[in-house]
Every structure is written in structure tokens, then in C-alpha cells.
Amino acid sequence: MIAAMNTRRSILPTSVIGSYSFPAWLDQVRNLGAKGILTQEQVKEGYDAAARSVIKDQETAGVDIITDGEIRRETMVYFFSKRIHGFDFDHARMHAIGNLDPTIQMADPVVVDKVRWKQNLNMDLHFTFLKEFATARTKVCVTGPQMLAKRATNEYYKNDKELIFDLAEILNKELKGLVAAGCDFIQIDEPVWVGYPQDMPWLVQAFNTMVDGVDAKIAVHVCYGNYQLKRLFKGQYAELFPAILDVNASQICLEFAVSDGIGLELFKHYKTDKEVAVGVIDVKDEAVETPEIVAKRIRQALEYIPAERIYIVPDCGMKFMPRDRAFGKLKAMVEGTAIVRNELGFA
Numbered sequence: 001m002i003a004a005m006n007t008r009r010s011i012l013p014t015s016v017i018g019s020y021s022f023p024a025w026l027d028q029v030r031n032l033g034a035k036g037i038l039t040q041e042q043v044k045e046g047y048d049a050a051a052r053s054v055i056k057d058q059e060t061a062g063v064d065i066i067t068d069g070e071i072r073r074e075t076m077v078y079f080f081s082k083r084i085h086g087f088d089f090d091h092a093r094m095h096a097i098g099n100l101d102p103t104i105q106m107a108d109p110v111v112v113d114k115v116r117w118k119q120n121l122n123m124d125l126h127f128t129f130l131k132e133f134a135t136a137r138t139k140v141c142v143t144g145p146q147m148l149a150k151r152a153t154n155e156y157y158k159n160d161k162e163l164i165f166d167l168a169e170i171l172n173k174e175l176k177g178l179v180a181a182g183c184d185f186i187q188i189d190e191p192v193w194v195g196y197p198q199d200m201p202w203l204v205q206a207f208n209t210m211v212d213g214v215d216a217k218i219a220v221h222v223c224y225g226n227y228q229l230k231r232l233f234k235g236q237y238a239e240l241f242p243a244i245l246d247v248n249a250s251q252i253c254l255e256f257a258v259s260d261g262i263g264l265e266l267f268k269h270y271k272t273d274k275e276v277a278v279g280v281i282d283v284k285d286e287a288v289e290t291p292e293i294v295a296k297r298i299r300q301a302l303e304y305i306p307a308e309r310i311y312i313v314p315d316c317g318m319k320f321m322p323r324d325r326a327f328g329k330l331k332a333m334v335e336g337t338a339i340v341r342n343e344l345g346f347a
Helices: 024-034 040-061 123-133 145-150 160-180 197-211 291-302 323-343
Strands: 084-096 105-117 140-143 185-189 217-222 251-255 275-281 310-314
Touching: 024 040, 040 123, 040 323, 105 160, 123 140, 123 160, 140 160, 145 160, 145 197, 160 185, 160 197, 185 197, 217 275, 251 310, 275 291, 275 323, 291 310, 291 323, 310 323
Parallel strands: 140 185, 185 217, 217 251, 251 275, 275 310
Antiparallel strands: 084 105
């Protein structure tokens, strides 16, 4: 059956985790817009130009399933929390990100009221733009409720669990809006799950609440944290198993390049029909991988996971790296995948 599907995307599809190299000039556009020097229409033109260039880079590199690089978002967190009622940014506090290095901090909001939906986040419009200019397949990445909660100081809810379930309900509305706009592939980013393995049973419940009734292919991405190309959390993927397999998602995206494949063996120990998006590009390494290194990492994954259930991705997002490096890594990923496809008989 697979032989009959001998197309470029039928085996080992390539994709990205979400974010792409963020141009410094776009920060200037945003700042000039905030000062009123540029009109909102001019700011929008800047964002549109940046998004189109991201689309072009990914397609030129040969990536099969692309995003808009999350180029319109202030950060993967602030884009959401600044537009959800209940988060107070006027009294934001410096907050450690992760548990490895307390000096890595950001100013995060305070939860001062019950969170609730107050406006369309416009992800549906951003997706429509992506589809208009993309020829490759597309997906949209959405930051999950636990990540949003952990990047805030909770002063309203009696515990983070209540906050996370309320956020899950809000995001459910947004996900359905994406589907209504035609999006058929949504990735939920929960990079900090690895820091809270004791909460996995109810975190999975919150995830499933968030995606309930969302008629799209769902993936969940979990990593070890990635801010300024640094790992943020202790812990290992093994602590999340087997609970993570209960998510109502058809795909799990994990980083394996940075760990030399540690964790791949879990898919031998715990049987699942889920797809696995295997990270083969180390986004924390300044060196651009060769296609041969990528091919070696894919072959390693094939020892534990059937080829028909593997997607090929970078370990994490590429926001914090120079654009030439990001593009080079994507090209190496695609070319390394082509080597293994050829070895498997899918030229």
C-alpha cells in the first residue's frame, strides 16, 4: 500500500515546529507603529511582507508542511495572554523561565481576574493569509493552556489547575475558529509539560478539553524549553509516559537531536498508533547540520518507530537564530530526509 503512495509526501513528511527567525527590522516596524510614526496599515504591510518571506524560505528549502513562522506574534505567550481578559500586564513581574537557570527571566503578567474570551485573536485571518500565499501544506501552532498559566503569576485562582482548565475552554473557541477558516492541521505547544510530570493526568484532561469538538488533525509539541536557544527544564520525556499517550492528538512532536536520541526508546516500551514528529535539527547548536547528520538521526528513529508514522521536524522553533542559519538548517533537514527516503525506496 505504501509503495502505491510513492510521492514526495507519502513517507517521512517534513515540517517545522512553528516559529522562524524573527527579523530585527520587524521589531522596528512594530515600535514605529506604537509611536504613531507608521500607520497601522503600514505596520500590517510590514507583517505581511515578513510572513510572505517566511513562507518563501520554507518552501524554497523544500519543507512539506509549513507555518507562517508565528511572525505576527509578540511572543508565543504574550500574543495570547495580552488578548485574554484576566491577565494584567501593567504590573508584570520578572519571572524565571524554567528550573535550570533562575537568571533566565521575562516580565510576565499577573492573573487578577477570572480569565475569559474577550476578542478574536485573528489566528483565522493569519491562517487565511498563509493559505493564500503558500503552495505547500500548512498548519497553525497554538500555545497551550499550561504554558500560558506557567508564564504568569496567579493571584486569582486557588490553584493553577482551575486557571488551566478555564484557558482550555477559551482556546477551544479559537481552535474552532481556525477550523471554520479551513485549517485542517493544528499543533498545540506545551513545552513546559516536562517540568511538571506529576500533573500529567489532569494536564492531559485539560488538553482534551481544549481540543474537544475541533475537527482537525491535532498534534502536541513538548520540548525541554527553548528561550534564546537555551534548555530551560530538567527532567526527561520518560516521566511523561505513558500519560502523554492519552492526549486526543494523532501526533506527538518531541525533540531528539539535542539529546542524541534519548527518549526514542519509549516508543518501543509503550505501544501507540500515534505519529511521532521526530526532532532531528538541534536548534540550540549554532552549527548547521549536514544532510548526512540528519539522515543518521532519522535512521536512529527508524529503529524504534515505523517509517509510516514518522514526521521530520526541527527540535523546536527557530525564532532566536539568524535567518541564514535557520534556512540552512531547514535545507539540511530536507536533504537529509531525501537521503533516507531514497534508501527506503521512495526517491
